[in-house]
Amino acid sequence: MRLEVKKTYKLFIGGKFPRSESGRIYKVNNHKGEFLANVAKASRKDVRESVVVARSAQSGWAGATPYNRGQVLYRIAEMLEGRREQFVAEIRELTGKSEKQANQEVDSAIDSWVWHAGWTDKIDAVAGNMNPVAGPFFNISTNQPTGVVAAFAPQDSSLVGLVNTIAPAIVSGNSIIAITSETLPLSAVTLAEVLETSDLPGGVVNILTGNASELGSWLASHLDVNAIDLEGTSNAAELEMLAAENLKRVIRKGSYSRTGAKGSLQHILDLMETKTVWHPKGH
Amino acid sequence: MPTIEPEAVVGSRITNQSLSRWLHSLPGVDKVGLEARTASLGTRSIKTASKAWALDMAIKMMDLTTLEGADTKERVRSLCLKAITPDPTDLTTPQPAAICVYGDMVKHAKEALGKNKIHVAAVATAFPSGRASLPVKIADTKDAVNAGADEIDMVIDRGAFLSGNYLEVYKQILAVKAACVRKDGTRAHLKVILETGELETYDNIRRASYLAMLASPDFIKTSTGKVSINATLPITLLMLQAVKDWYDQTKIQIGVKPAGGIRTAKDAIKYLVVVKETAGEEWLTPKYFRFGASSLLNDVLMQRQKLTTGHYSGRDYVSVD
Numbered sequence: 001m002r003l004e005v006k007k008t009y010k011l012f013i014g015g016k017f018p019r020s021e022s023g024r025i026y027k028v029n030n031h032k033g034e035f036l037a038n039v040a041k042a043s044r045k046d047v048r049e050s051v052v053v054a055r056s057a058q059s060g061w062a063g064a065t066p067y068n069r070g071q072v073l074y075r076i077a078e079m080l081e082g083r084r085e086q087f088v089a090e091i092r093e094l095t096g097k098s099e100k101q102a103n104q105e106v107d108s109a110i111d112s113w114v115w116h117a118g119w120t121d122k123i124d125a126v127a128g129n130m131n132p133v134a135g136p137f138f139n140i141s142t143n144q145p146t147g148v149v150a151a152f153a154p155q156d157s158s159l160v161g162l163v164n165t166i167a168p169a170i171v172s173g174n175s176i177i178a179i180t181s182e183t184l185p186l187s188a189v190t191l192a193e194v195l196e197t198s199d200l201p202g203g204v205v206n207i208l209t210g211n212a213s214e215l216g217s218w219l220a221s222h223l224d225v226n227a228i229d230l231e232g233t234s235n236a237a238e239l240e241m242l243a244a245e246n247l248k249r250v251i252r253k254g255s256y257s258r259t260g261a262k263g264s265l266q267h268i269l270d271l272m273e274t275k276t277v278w279h280p281k282g283h
Numbered sequence: 284m285p286t287i288e289p290e291a292v293v294g295s296r297i298t299n300q301s302l303s304r305w306l307h308s309l310p311g312v313d314k315v316g317l318e319a320r321t322a323s324l325g326t327r328s329i330k331t332a333s334k335a336w337a338l339d340m341a342i343k344m345m346d347l348t349t350l351e352g353a354d355t356k357e358r359v360r361s362l363c364l365k366a367i368t369p370d371p372t373d374l375t376t377p378q379p380a381a382i383c384v385y386g387d388m389v390k391h392a393k394e395a396l397g398k399n400k401i402h403v404a405a406v407a408t409a410f411p412s413g414r415a416s417l418p419v420k421i422a423d424t425k426d427a428v429n430a431g432a433d434e435i436d437m438v439i440d441r442g443a444f445l446s447g448n449y450l451e452v453y454k455q456i457l458a459v460k461a462a463c464v465r466k467d468g469t470r471a472h473l474k475v476i477l478e479t480g481e482l483e484t485y486d487n488i489r490r491a492s493y494l495a496m497l498a499s500p501d502f503i504k505t506s507t508g509k510v511s512i513n514a515t516l517p518i519t520l521l522m523l524q525a526v527k528d529w530y531d532q533t534k535i536q537i538g539v540k541p542a543g544g545i546r547t548a549k550d551a552i553k554y555l556v557v558v559k560e561t562a563g564e565e566w567l568t569p570k571y572f573r574f575g576a577s578s579l580l581n582d583v584l585m586q587r588q589k590l591t592t593g594h595y596s597g598r599d600y601v602s603v604d
Contacts, residue, residue, distance in 0.1 A: 048595060055598070224597025245594070 009039040009185065011046060011209065012192035014053035015202020021045040026210075028185060031096030039185050042210035047177070047218045050206040054148045054175040055224055057203030062145045062173030066121035069173065073117035076198040080110045083194055090186045091158055109163040111261035116167035119268060123172060127269055131276070138279040143272040145173035146249050150219035152212050152232035154258050158184035162191060164258040165229060166205055168267040174227070177206045177219065181232060185209040217242055227251070227271050231258065285534045289497050292533070299450035306449060306493060312485035312521060321516040324560055325553045334552070338587050341551040341579070342369060344569045345379035346404055346540065348577045350411075350508065356391045359384055363395035365602055370584050372600070373591060379580065380569040381434060385410070386427035393431045404434035404474070408459055411478075411507035413438035417455060424462040427471075434472040435463050436504060439495065441481045449494055456498040474502035474540055477522075480512030488518055492525035496537055504540040508575065513543025516557060523561040526571075536565065542575025548586040551579060578604055 009028075010017040022043035030036045061069070080087070084106055091102040124142050131139040149169040154161035162180060169176040180188035192207045208215065212233050220228055220242035227249035230236040236253050243250050249271060256267045289297055293305045329337055347366050349358060363382055370376040381402035382392050392403045405427035409415035415423070424435055437459045443451040456475055463471040475495040479488050495503050503522055505514040519541045526537045539562070545551060551574060558566050566572050581601040588596040 051595065218595065221594035222597070223595060223600055242594075246597075246599075 007037070009037055009189045009209065011040050011042055012189070012196070012205070012207040013046065013050050013203075014057070014206065015196060017192070017196075018046075020210075021049070028094075028183065030093045036093060037186065039189070039209045042179075042208035042215060044215070044218050046208055046210075047215050047222075050177045050208060051148060051150075051219075051222055051224050053203035054177055054206055057201055058145070058148055058173070058175040061170070061175060061201055061204045064173070066123075069171070070117050070120035072199050073113060073120065073167070073171065076194060076200065077110050077113035077117060079194045079198050080106070080113060080191075083190060084110075086190055087159055087187055090190060094158055094184050094186055105158075105160050108259065108261040109160045112160065112163050112263055113167055115262045116171045116268075119171050119265070123265075123268060123272075126265065133278075136281040138281060139276065140279070141274050141276045143172065143269065144275050146271055146273050147174060147226035148224060149174045149176045149227045149229065149271055150179075150222070150225045151176055151229035151251075152179045152216070153181055153188070155181045155183065155212070155232050157181065157258060159187040159191065160260075161231075161258040162188050162207075164256075164260070164263055165231060168256075168263050169227075169229070169271050170200075170204055171268055172272050174271055175204045175206075177208065177225075179212050179215055179219075179232065180207060180209050182209075182211055220248075221245060229271075231255075287497075287499065287533045287535060292497060297450070297453070299448060302449040302453060302494065302497075303447060306490040309486075309489055309493060312489055314485055317485065317517050317521060321520050321557065324520075324556050325516060327553075327556050329552050329556070335587075335590050337552045337555050338548060338583050338590070339377050340555060340567065341548065341574065341583050342379055343377045344573050345580060345583075346381045346383040346542070346573050346575045347379045347580060348383040348508070348542070348575050350383070350385060350406060354385060354388055356388070359388045359391045360395040363392055363401075365580070366401050367396065367399055369580060370587070370601070373587070376584070376587065380573055383436065383575060386423060386430065386432070389427050389430035389432045402433035402472075403431065404436055404472075405430075405432040406436045406438075406476075406507075408437040408455075410436070410438055410476075411509040413440050413478075414442070417458060420455065421458055421462045424459050428463055428465055432471055434474060434501075435459070436474045436476055438476045438478060438507060439491065441478055444482070444487075444491060444494075452491075453494055453498060456495060456500065460498060460500065472501040474504045474538075475500045476504045476507055476542075478507055478510065479505045479514075479518045480510040485517070485521060488521055489525060492522050493529070496525065496529050496535075499535060500537065502538040502540050502573065504542055504573075504575065506541075506543040506575075508543030514541030514545060514575075516553060519554060520557050520561050523558060523566065526566070527562040530565075536571060538571035538573065539566070540573040540575055545574055545576050546578050546582060548579075548583045551576075551583060 020040040024041040025038040026041045028037050087106045088102040128142045133139040151165045153165045220239040223246045228243050229251040295301045381404045383404040386405045389405045407424040407427050408420035477491045522539050530536050584601045585596040
């Protein structure tokens with residue numbers, strides 16, 4: 001008889017898989033309520049560390065050409081496809097979905113990555129503008145990533161909800177700290193393993209498993225975080241007030257659907273800033 | 284201030300042979316023990332009131348440094364203004380101990396600092412390599428002293444040290460110390476940089492510390508910050524042991540300055556723990572312990588803001604280095 005090798009579900013910070021600094025774990029049960037796995041429970045200090053690495057990774061990621069970012073995101077979709085069976089098994093075990101339903105969720109997640117990957121080099125063409133002004137000037141508006149995004153993935157979705165939370169942020173060159181669903185975190189850790197092997201620079205995406213209410217206020221009040229996505233939180237109003245301290249961009253609960261095979265351009269633009277330049281016209 | 288008779292310490296007339304005998308009779312360094320000790324001290328958790336004290340002390344001990352070929356008068360001036368008001372959002376923030384610049388920038392630093400008590404330290408003696416003749420090193424030192432430098436950071440001749448020419452190293456330190464004397468008879472403080480990253484072994488660092496201390500400088504300093512290995516915790520612990528033992532033996536208290544590579548408040552607090560546990564509280568003052576650093580200040584300020592406001596700060600809330 002062979003001893004089973006159990007997987008340790010850890011955090012994803014700066015392209016590495018550390019345990020929580022606090023050493024804490026929590027139990028995750030399957031849909032029948034039976035013990036399934038121990039998962040790292042992120043602490044305030046894991047949040048702090050994630051913001052530091054997300055900040056240092058952000059400029060490099062935003063500086064990559066849109067074409068290159070698109071290639072990397074597309075590569076992630078390819079790698080997701082290769083892990084399909086593992087995702088399906090994890091979704092079924094956690095949520096009790098049928099094989100067909102689980103496959104549909106994975107399909108949506110992969111299709112959504114591809115949908116987002118396509119946007120990297122089209123955002124400016126669609127949302128940027130040459131503005132008419134009364135004078136001899138070119139007046140050009142372009143969209144730039146806002147910086148470091150903190151996002152709370154929906155609590156009721158294991159894979160597609162997380163994908164539709166992370167992808168809109170990183171498409172444009174933001175870096176992200178994503179807090180997963182507390183009860184459905186397994187696909188998130190597997191997604192982290194996909195990201196780790198997809199040429200995505202370490203620190204662009206950081207994934208923390210744990211309790212959203214415990215970590216929320218630290219992220220919402222953090223002055224080095226530029227935007228916050230409150231989808232998976234239970235105390236959104238309180239966090240929105242904390243976020244006002246440094247004028248974070250806020251995505252309110254329920255603003256965008258996170259279950260589909262497509263995202264929303266407006267969601268991407270919500271995590272960007274408009275920059276307008278005036279340039280004299282001449283010969 | 285007590286003085287020592289170098290002959291009495293070494294045990295005979297000062298020659299290269301007697302220095303060599305003395306230095307090589309020092310006990311060897313237990314590398315594994317030293318590194319294990321620093322690792323265990325590094326795990327101490329410093330909280331709340333102690334942390335606030337440590338952050339303020341780290342700022343007070345800081346020699347805020349800019350040593351770039353691209354330094355300009357304006358850059359030095361902006362660094363001085365930062366030293367005068369490290370955090371404009373919190374005027375209770377203490378000021379660093381000194382500004383550390385190249386000799387030709389001393390007059391600009393003095394001018395920018397005005398009547399503030401912040402010292403100006405100048406690196407001299409063909410910093411960072413130390414590869415120049417003694418008359419040039421002395422001229423370099425005098426130039427900085429005459430421009431108003433309060434402290435001189437000199438480098439030892441590592442080539443001479445490594446080839447066993449200890450007498451040469453010792454004589455150069457004495458000569459530079461003599462050059463630190465101002466026209467009115469007072470003397471600029473002298474820090475001796477051992478450049479531990481080039482000394483290869485812990486034993487050599489211990490020997491270099493003792494050789495430097497024989498010349499009674501005010502500080503011994505780890506590094507220039509210009510080589511790949513700069514200040515580390517074990518090296519600093521070793522040098523703190525040396526100054527502590529020296530004090531027990533001679534009653535002369537010499538300071539220690541780690542420099543280069545100390546970038547985070549967390550690191551700085553680890554150093555303070557090592558100071559307290561190795562040399563003792565007598566060294567927990569800017570008079571006997573300094574940090575040579577440039578980017579450290581911003582990180583300490585952000586941690587300080589975290590303690591006062593309760594939420595994490597960011598780089599947008601401290602000045603650009």
